[in-house]
Amino acid sequence: MADERASKLRLELRRGILVLSALASCKTPQYGYSMRKHLAEAGLEIDEGTLYPLIRRLANQGLLDSEWQQADGRERRYYRLSASGQEVLSQLTTDWAELNASLTQILAQSEIE
Amino acid sequence: MELVERYLQSVEVELGTPDKADIIRELRSNFLDEIENINTSENSLDFDDASALVLKKYGHPVQVAQSFEPKAPLVAGVDMPFYKTILLNAAILVFLLALVKSLSVLISADSVNPISFLFIIFGSFLDNIAMVLIVITLIFYYLGKDGAIQKWRYRYWQPQTLPKNPKYKTSTSDSMTDLTTSLFLLLVVWIPLWMSQDSQQNLIVVLADNNEHWRYVLTVLCALSITHSLYRFTQHSWSKLSLRTYVVDNALFAIVFFIMASEAPLFIINPGLVLALAVEHPDSLRWAKEFLMNGVSWTLMAIGALAAGVALYYGWLLTKLK
Numbered sequence: 514m515a516d517e518r519a520s521k522l523r524l525e526l527r528r529g530i531l532v533l534s535a536l537a538s539c540k541t542p543q544y545g546y547s548m549r550k551h552l553a554e555a556g557l558e559i560d561e562g563t564l565y566p567l568i569r570r571l572a573n574q575g576l577l578d579s580e581w582q583q584a585d586g587r588e589r590r591y592y593r594l595s596a597s598g599q600e601v602l603s604q605l606t607t608d609w610a611e612l613n614a615s616l617t618q619i620l621a622q623s624e625i626e
Numbered sequence: 627m628e629l630v631e632r633y634l635q636s637v638e639v640e641l642g643t644p645d646k647a648d649i650i651r652e653l654r655s656n657f658l659d660e661i662e663n664i665n666t667s668e669n670s671l672d673f674d675d676a677s678a679l680v681l682k683k684y685g686h687p688v689q690v691a692q693s694f695e696p697k698a699p700l701v702a703g704v705d706m707p708f709y710k711t712i713l714l715n716a717a718i719l720v721f722l723l724a725l726v727k728s729l730s731v732l733i734s735a736d737s738v739n740p741i742s743f744l745f746i747i748f749g750s751f752l753d754n755i756a757m758v759l760i761v762i763t764l765i766f767y768y769l770g771k772d773g774a775i776q777k778w779r780y781r782y783w784q785p786q787t788l789p790k791n792p793k794y795k796t797s798t799s800d801s802m803t804d805l806t807t808s809l810f811l812l813l814v815v816w817i818p819l820w821m822s823q824d825s826q827q828n829l830i831v832v833l834a835d836n837n838e839h840w841r842y843v844l845t846v847l848c849a850l851s852i853t854h855s856l857y858r859f860t861q862h863s864w865s866k867l868s869l870r871t872y873v874v875d876n877a878l879f880a881i882v883f884f885i886m887a888s889e890a891p892l893f894i895i896n897p898g899l900v901l902a903l904a905v906e907h908p909d910s911l912r913w914a915k916e917f918l919m920n921g922v923s924w925t926l927m928a929i930g931a932l933a934a935g936v937a938l939y940y941g942w943l944l945t946k947l948k
Contacts, residue, residue: 544655544659545652545655545656545659546656546659546660546663547659560683561656561660561683561684562684562685562689562690562693563693565652565653565656566693566694569649569652569694581651587655587658588651588655589655589659590651590652590655
């Protein structure tokens with residue numbers, strides 16, 4: 514029961530950083546599968562059913578630019594950060610750094626107590 | 627590849643968005659990458675087996691379509707509790723109106739048929755509840771889109787306007803019961819207004835002479851009770867004023883019913899039917915006269931006692947209010 518609860522909370526925690534992770538990945542051009550592999554190699558496993566709709570949504574919001582490219586006899590849709598995506602990523606990165614610092618402090622205090 | 631194409635067609639059928647062709651194109655590309663990844667690993671599978679594995683991991687085509695095109699719920703999450711309350715109250719109201727309608731049919735009928743009575747109640751309820759459900763859901767769908775319902779509900783909220791006695795909540799079902807009882811009583815009291823002459827002539831029991839004034843007394847009491855019930859729907863908890871009014875309302879009903887009980891006989895056998903009944907059902911006639919003399923008094927006293935009990939209980943509650 515506790516494992517199930519922890520697992521759900523863990524999922525919520527990870528969900529909170531998905532957008533930042535996806536935007537940061539797209540600093541270099543990525544297609545869906547390559548992005549998933551890139552994030553997995555960094556320790557962030559995201560299932561396909563979550564990632565692919567997310568990057569389409571970010572593209573629809575104008576944060577990512579995309580184009581179809583032919584390579585190895587197959588076509589793939591490549592995503593990269595747009596100008597507004599760059600701005601948002603920069604803001605989110607700052608926010609993340611602040612949140613991380615606050616959380617580190619809170620966790621350190623709770624350990625002392 | 628046939629399996630992948632079948633899967634993609636199933637997803638496409640579920641998509642309503644204008645760029646669904648592009649979504650399918652991208653999904654195809656992603657699937658092929660995933661399948662290729664499985665086949666480059668040590669234990670490679672044939673294409674169809676690898677496809678089945680990947681597609682199974684993605685999930686049912688309907689789920690995949692919904693992830694690309696999440697549908698807005700009919701009722702926003704924040705509005706659900708309010709929606710449920712409105713639906714419940716509407717269902718109770720429709721049921722009570724169906725009950726009142728059925729009782730009016732029962733009064734007009736020549737004979738009492740419990741099965742037919744139940745059918746009328748549920749038929750009338752089902753007739754109306756579907757439309758009520760659709761209307762309420764549509765209202766919540768259109769108004770709830772931009773949070774308009776939440777804004778409207780709490781537009782005047784201030785801490786100072788919170789009820790003084792939030793613990794003493796008014797009961798919607800009690801208010802509904804009071805409302806229906808008053809409406810039904812009005813219906814019975816004013817039978818001459820809505821029942822046809824022919825049906826009235828066939829009523830076995832009628833109001834005795836010199837008791838016409840009770841129609842007006844009960845009408846005034848019912849009007850007060852209906853007004854108070856409607857007012858209570860707008861309040862979530864009792865205030866001293868509403869509680870005092872409720873106590874007085876019930877006390878008046880108690881007094882009136884006790885007086886009516888003492889003025890026997892209040893009702894008599896329809897003079898136009900006495901002779902016929904005396905010939906065809908003499909025992910029933912004797913029993914009916916006995917009941918009208920004494921039974922009605924006891925019944926009215928019981929109702930009066932009930933109203934007095936309610937008045938006493940809420941009077942006691944009044945002492946607890948701030």
